[in-house]
Amino acid sequence: MEYPFYAMLSRMKYIERWSLMRNTREENICEHSHEVAVLAHALALLHNRRYGGHADPGRCALLALYHDAPEILTGDLPTPVKYDNPAIRDAYRQVESVATDRLLSMLPADLREDYAPLLRESEGTEEERRLVKAADKLSALIKCVEELKQGNREFARARAATEQAVRAMKLPAADCFLDEFLPAYELTLDELGE
Numbered sequence: 001m002e003y004p005f006y007a008m009l010s011r012m013k014y015i016e017r018w019s020l021m022r023n024t025r026e027e028n029i030c031e032h033s034h035e036v037a038v039l040a041h042a043l044a045l046l047h048n049r050r051y052g053g054h055a056d057p058g059r060c061a062l063l064a065l066y067h068d069a070p071e072i073l074t075g076d077l078p079t080p081v082k083y084d085n086p087a088i089r090d091a092y093r094q095v096e097s098v099a100t101d102r103l104l105s106m107l108p109a110d111l112r113e114d115y116a117p118l119l120r121e122s123e124g125t126e127e128e129r130r131l132v133k134a135a136d137k138l139s140a141l142i143k144c145v146e147e148l149k150q151g152n153r154e155f156a157r158a159r160a161a162t163e164q165a166v167r168a169m170k171l172p173a174a175d176c177f178l179d180e181f182l183p184a185y186e187l188t189l190d191e192l193g194e
Contacts, residue, residue, distance in 0.1 A: 003108055011072050015076055017032055033068055039139055039177070059128055066119055067121065100120055138166060140162050
């Protein structure tokens with residue numbers, strides 16, 4: 001029997017993000033998931049080393065890699081739509097649950113229990129899930145910074161709202177990233193190398 005799970009995951013590169021906004025550079029969920037994994041790993045390290053946390057950086061990176069996998073089947077619903085009201089948010093969670101079940105059905109039975117917690121975001125501790133959520137928001141913020149750097153004012157309000165959302169998480173590692181690492185995203189390649 002053949003199983004299409006990994007072939008389906010490879011289609012993440014075709015699902016575009018930020019569909020309601022004019023972009024100077026398109027971003028897909030494959031790129032986004034990679035960036036969120038890098039950021040989640042970094043946040044877990046900061047959380048552990050500087051703030052006494054106990055998160056598993058590798059687990060955070062793994063959770064981040066799969067955090068948007070159901071969007072292969074659902075598409076990326078823009079944040080203003082997804083969170084506009086509780087009814088839409090709850091209905092979308094049900095759609096994501098059905099998409100997750102469908103993805104899991106594309107695996108042999110003996111692998112499903114390994115992937116189910118990753119795709120259902122039930123894997124990891126609450127601490128690790130919060131770090132991944134913060135990394136997801138930081139990735140969105142970085143996209144806003146990059147678009148603004150290219151002169152695209154379309155992302156000005158999104159940047160302010162996203163930065164406020166990260167700060168509102170009250171997660172010291174995320175605040176640290178904002179203060180110590182985010183400013184470098186404003187620099188040019190030559191400035192980064194100095």
